[in-house]
Amino acid sequence: MRKAIAAAAILLAAIVGTPAPAQAFPASTRSALVSYLSGISGQYTITGQHNREPNSDPTKWTRVAQGITGQTPGLWGGDFLFASSDVGARQTMVSEAIRQWQGGSLVALTWHMCPPTVGSTCGWDSNGVLSHLSDSQWSQLVTDGSALNTAFKNRLNEAVPYLRQLQNAGVPVLFRPVHEMNEGWSWWGGRPGANGSRKLFQIVHDYYVGQGLSNLVWVWNVKDVNMGSLADYWPGASYVDVATLDMWVKLAPSASDYQAMLNVAGGKPIALAEVGQVPSVALLNAQPRWTYFMVWAEYLQDPGYNTNANVQNTYFNSRVLVRGEFTVPGGSTPPAGGTGPIKGLAGKCLDVAASGTANGTKIQLYTCNGTGAQNWTVGSDGTVRALGKCLDVAGGTNADGTKVQLWDCAGNGHQQWTRAGQTLVNPETGKCLDVTGQNSADGTQIQIWTCNGQTNQNWTLPA
Numbered sequence: 505m506r507k508a509i510a511a512a513a514i515l516l517a518a519i520v521g522t523p524a525p526a527q528a529f530p531a532s533t534r535s536a537l538v539s540y541l542s543g544i545s546g547q548y549t550i551t552g553q554h555n556r557e558p559n560s561d562p563t564k565w566t567r568v569a570q571g572i573t574g575q576t577p578g579l580w581g582g583d584f585l586f587a588s589s590d591v592g593a594r595q596t597m598v599s600e601a602i603r604q605w606q607g608g609s610l611v612a613l614t615w616h617m618c619p620p621t622v623g624s625t626c627g628w629d630s631n632g633v634l635s636h637l638s639d640s641q642w643s644q645l646v647t648d649g650s651a652l653n654t655a656f657k658n659r660l661n662e663a664v665p666y667l668r669q670l671q672n673a674g675v676p677v678l679f680r681p682v683h684e685m686n687e688g689w690s691w692w693g694g695r696p697g698a699n700g701s702r703k704l705f706q707i708v709h710d711y712y713v714g715q716g717l718s719n720l721v722w723v724w725n726v727k728d729v730n731m732g733s734l735a736d737y738w739p740g741a742s743y744v745d746v747a748t749l750d751m752w753v754k755l756a757p758s759a760s761d762y763q764a765m766l767n768v769a770g771g772k773p774i775a776l777a778e779v780g781q782v783p784s785v786a787l788l789n790a791q792p793r794w795t796y797f798m799v800w801a802e803y804l805q806d807p808g809y810n811t812n813a814n815v816q817n818t819y820f821n822s823r824v825l826v827r828g829e830f831t832v833p834g835g836s837t838p839p840a841g842g843t844g845p846i847k848g849l850a851g852k853c854l855d856v857a858a859s860g861t862a863n864g865t866k867i868q869l870y871t872c873n874g875t876g877a878q879n880w881t882v883g884s885d886g887t888v889r890a891l892g893k894c895l896d897v898a899g900g901t902n903a904d905g906t907k908v909q910l911w912d913c914a915g916n917g918h919q920q921w922t923r924a925g926q927t928l929v930n931p932e933t934g935k936c937l938d939v940t941g942q943n944s945a946d947g948t949q950i951q952i953w954t955c956n957g958q959t960n961q962n963w964t965l966p967a
Contacts, residue, residue, distance in 0.1 A: 531674020552579030552798035669934035844966030
């Protein structure tokens with residue numbers, strides 16, 4: 505009852521334009537998120553909302569959920585997609601994913617991918633996502649080193665820079681490749697057996713793990729068809745972190761659907777990765793092991809699936825979690841590195857130009873000299889401070905080459921830094937602290953840049 509009253513108050517606040525407070529998440533890990541989902545299984549279910557086209561507006565449907573309930577879904581869903589306009593806006597989508605995590609929502613990503621027989625962009629048609637590979641082409645696809653296998657891995661590589669940004673920002677991603685693999689509507693689905701669709705899932709897994717991506721929570725996914733044959737599509741327990749079901753043939757999972765998912769998952773968390781209808785409280789009480797559900801985009805306001813009343817009834821229930829009602833434990837916060845110089849390229853120091861204290865003062869690389877301009881305090885609150893002010897990303901802009909400056913400490917995402925190996929990452933932008941052009945000359949501007957593992961992004965913190 506208390507939650508319903510609070511939700512009504514938040515809804516009123518949303519109507520008059522006052523945003524509800526967000527709960528920031530620290531950097532976290534794949535294992536921490538999987539452990540958290542395992543821990544709530546049987547007790548709580550997290551609300552979720554997918555945001556498909558356009559990637560240029562990646563909160564379109566989350567805003568609808570906020571308008572209906574006055575609450576923010578606990579899970580935000582995005583898609584790498586296939587159309588040229590959406591492929592071109594992938595950075596916008598990924599930047600929003602980082603903001604959603606920072607705000608307190610889980611992040612789920614899927615990929616309606618063009619087949620490896622065509623280019624990086626395509627249509628939703630028989631030449632694109634809905635195309636069909638011949639048996640000969642499929643055999644090539646799953647054969648390591650073949651032309652189609654190589655083309656597929658090159659397609660996978662298109663997402664690596666974005667997934668790495670998320671990893672560097674401390675965002676564990678519920679990643680759902682080769683989704684609905686037990687039905688053949690897509691070019692990747694409908695092929696049972698060891699060398700079928702599950703083999704493709706294994707290839708994706710092994711490729712991304714080989715690229716050093718350790719932040720992906722591997723979400724295996726089927727549709728509510730042929731539920732007696734799920735074992736034909738199961739890639740193996742070592743490949744799966746969460747087992748999920750999409751509900752499209754039926755409005756809600758039956759008791760037998762639920763049991764089939766529990767059986768195949770073998771104790772791993774289960775969830776509803778796509779639904780048209782928001783699950784009722786009665787359903788979640790009867791099937792309590794669903795750890796989250798994600799409503800598919802516009803179906804949230806489709807009268808054939810949902811009414812505002814049924815959406816609110818679920819959102820306001822005490823066993824259903826929205827943003828701000830949970831946090832993922834086990835995450836890591838920025839380490840307190842003490843006070844002293846921060847050393848980078850060629851052993852030179854991070855330096856406040858001319859010891860200036862005005863907002864906007866340049867941050868540069870400079871020969872270490874022991875002055876206060878190079879005396880930095882790395883705090884457990886995520887800030888990096890000198891001369892009483894904070895290391896700040898100018899305007900919070902995430903473009904490569906954005907300058908880093910000194911600014912009054914304001915407690916915002918522009919001034920948050922996390923440690924990832926030898927790099928310092930700004931989680932809001934997903935970018936790394938970088939010496940411009942790998943230039944070690946005194947006075948070289950410090951900027952943010954896509955994390956790339958090069959030496960101009962390596963920093964030694966004070967002990």
